[in-house]
Amino acid sequence: MGNIQETRDRINRLKDEWEREVAGLPGEALLSMERTRWPFEDRPFHELLAWLNIELMKNAAEIGYCRFLYAVSKK
Numbered sequence: 076m077g078n079i080q081e082t083r084d085r086i087n088r089l090k091d092e093w094e095r096e097v098a099g100l101p102g103e104a105l106l107s108m109e110r111t112r113w114p115f116e117d118r119p120f121h122e123l124l125a126w127l128n129i130e131l132m133k134n135a136a137e138i139g140y141c142r143f144l145y146a147v148s149k150k
Contacts, residue, residue: 097124 104110105121115123 100120105124106119108117108119110120111118111123115126
């Protein structure tokens with residue numbers, strides 16, 4: 076089992092890498108459908124990126140809610 080600081084550091088490194096990669100894409104790549112597959116086939120890549128970010132935010136919110144429920148269940 077790892078420790079929390081290692082986990083935080085890993086998440087931050089992955090976030091930084093994600094931001095670098097997405098920021099480095101030219102506008103044509105964001106509008107292109109070349110990188111998208113099912114269920115986003117025939118859709119521009121920027122729509123997939125937007126969906127991925129929404130999913131990440133949703134999952135983070137769910138984790139936060141689980142932490143809240145765990146904390147209040149201890150009382």
